[in-house]
Every structure is written in C-alpha cells, then in structure tokens.
Amino acid sequence: MEQMDFEVNGPKVLFTIPLKIPFFGDFEFSETILVSWIVMAVITLFCIWLTHDLRVNNISKRQALAEFLVETAQNFVRGNMGPKFDRLIPFVAALFATSVVSNLISLIGLRSPTADLSTEAAWAIIVFVMITTQKIKTNGFGGYLKGFTTPIAVMTPFNILSELATPISMACRHFGNILSGVVISGLVYAALTLASHAVFRFLPGALGQIPFLTVGLPAVLSVYFDWFSGIMQAFIFCMLTTLYIANAAEE
Numbered sequence: 001m002e003q004m005d006f007e008v009n010g011p012k013v014l015f016t017i018p019l020k021i022p023f024f025g026d027f028e029f030s031e032t033i034l035v036s037w038i039v040m041a042v043i044t045l046f047c048i049w050l051t052h053d054l055r056v057n058n059i060s061k062r063q064a065l066a067e068f069l070v071e072t073a074q075n076f077v078r079g080n081m082g083p084k085f086d087r088l089i090p091f092v093a094a095l096f097a098t099s100v101v102s103n104l105i106s107l108i109g110l111r112s113p114t115a116d117l118s119t120e121a122a123w124a125i126i127v128f129v130m131i132t133t134q135k136i137k138t139n140g141f142g143g144y145l146k147g148f149t150t151p152i153a154v155m156t157p158f159n160i161l162s163e164l165a166t167p168i169s170m171a172c173r174h175f176g177n178i179l180s181g182v183v184i185s186g187l188v189y190a191a192l193t194l195a196s197h198a199v200f201r202f203l204p205g206a207l208g209q210i211p212f213l214t215v216g217l218p219a220v221l222s223v224y225f226d227w228f229s230g231i232m233q234a235f236i237f238c239m240l241t242t243l244y245i246a247n248a249a250e251e
Contacts, residue, residue: 030116031111032111032113032116032118032119035102035105035110035111035112035113036102036113036119038105038110039098039101039102039105039113040098042101042105043094043097043098043101049062050062050063050065050066050069051066054066069093070093073089073092073093073096074086074089076092076238076242077089077092077242080239080242080243080246081242081245081246082246084249085242085245085246085249088242088245092238092241092242095123095237095238095241096234096235096237096238099114099123099174099233099234099237099238100230100231100234102114102119103178103226103229103230103231103233103234104226104227104230104231106182106226107226112178112182114174114175114178114233115175115178115179115182116175117171117172117175119175120170120171120172120174120175120237121167121171123170123171123174123237124166124167124168124170124171125167127167127170127241127244127245128166128167130241130245131166131244131245131248132144132248134245134248134249135147135248137249138248138249138250147159148160148163166244170237170240170241173233173236173237174233174236174237177229177233178229178230178233181224181225181226181229181230182225184221184225185221185225188221
C-alpha cells in the first residue's frame with residue numbers, strides 16, 4: 001500500500017546562497033519564498049497590464065476592469081472603516097490580491113505560500129502592529145496601557161492574552177483552512193489512485209496502471225478547496241483586518 005507524506009512544518013529549502021550573514025549563516029531560499037516572489041511578480045505584471053494606456057474618454061475594457069477593482073476596494077474599506085481610513089485602501093487591496101493569488105497558485109502545481117504558517121504569521125504581525133499603533137494614536141500610550149486594566153486590574157493578564165490572541169487567531173484560521181484543503185485533496189487523490197488500480201488491474205499491460213478514477217473528481221474538489229475556500233479566506237482575513245483597525249480607532 002502506498003504511503004503519502006505531507007509537509008506541515010514548512011517547505012523544503014530549495015537552494016542556499018553562499019552569502020555569510022553574521023549570527024545567521026548562509027542565506028537559504030525556501031519554497032515559500034520562491035513562490036511568494038512568483039506571486040508578487042504575477043500581481044505586479046497584472047497591475048502594469050491593467051493600468052497601461054489609461055484614457056479619460058473611450059476607455060478600454062481593460063481600464064474598465066481596473067476602475068471596477070479600484071472602486072470595489074474603496075467601497076470595501078469605506079464600508080467597514082469609513083472615509084477617514086482611505087489611506088489603507090492600497091494596503092487592504094494588496095493584502096487581498098496577495099492572499100487570493102497565493103491560494104490559487106496551487107492550481108498550476110506550485111505549493112501555495114499560504115500553506116506555510118510563516119506567511120500568515122507575517123501578515124498577522126503586520127496587522128497587529130497597525131492595530132496597536134491605531135490604539136496608541138487614539139488613546140495615547142498611557143491610555144493604551146491603562147486599557148489592559150479594564151474593567152479591573154486583576155484582569156490585566158487576561159487582557160494581555162486577549163491582545164496577543166488576535167494575530168495568532170488570524171494566522172491560524174487562514175493557515176488551517178488552506179492546509180486542510182491541501183491535505184484532503186491529497187488524500188482523496190491517493191485514495192482514488194489506489195481504487196483505480198484495484199478496479200482496473202485486470203486490464204492488460206500499462207492500461208491497468210492508469211489511474212482512471214482520478215480524472216474529474218479532483219477537479220470538482222478543486223472548485224471548493226482552491227477557488228471558493230481560497231477566495232473566502234482572503235476575504236475573511238481582509239474583513240478582520242479592517243474591523244480590528246476600525247474598532248481600535250473607536251476605543
């Protein structure tokens with residue numbers, strides 16, 4: 001019986017640059033870093049293509065799509081945070097685009113960067129810093145520290161844990177959904193391969209080794225695990241980002 005191994009502790013190192021960094025050693029390129037660069041290149045090229053040859057009159061379908069995406073990002077941020085946070089529209093749009101492309105890039109056989117917890121952890125840390133900065137900006141540094149003693153001082157340790165739980169929950173929620181889709185799809189594909197060999201082993205020669213049952217059903221599963229789940233997780237992460245920052249401005 002075949003055995004399948006799933007990497008859940010992070011991607012393998014692809015190659016090492018012979019560059020010595022003090023206290024760190026050689027600089028290593030992991031699969032996550034390489035695919036993340038591919039994702040950034042895809043988004044950059046797509047934006048360049050969308051914004052090429054912009055016009056005021058007689059706009060092209062490409063420009064209409066670009067304007068639609070910009071208006072959608074504006075409405076999303078303003079609907080959740082208000083016009084005073086318009087400065088965050090580019091950040092939220094970039095976060096959503098990066099998450100969607102990272103989730104969907106597995107469709108072409110590359111390992112999604114979001115299947116590595118370090119990716120979501122980095123995003124969550126950035127969002128956490130923005131939330132904390134907004135709280136300090138709203139209440140002052142003293143008011144921010146005083147908030148940990150609300151409603152009574154004995155609640156301080158629990159309030160600190162609640163504060164730290166925000167980035168952890170955001171990262172783990174996104175990572176868990178993406179990784180579970182990768183694992184489930186792999187298990188289904190392996191099971192269909194074994195079932196196909198068992199059912200069609202009576203066929204002569206190499207025909208009995210062709211996994212006929214793997215044709216079709218994995219593609220159907222991909223509609224949910226890659227398309228629907230990937231886009232929904234990107235939407236939820238951005239939604240939580242805007243809501244947390246907006247709430248921080250009201251405290």
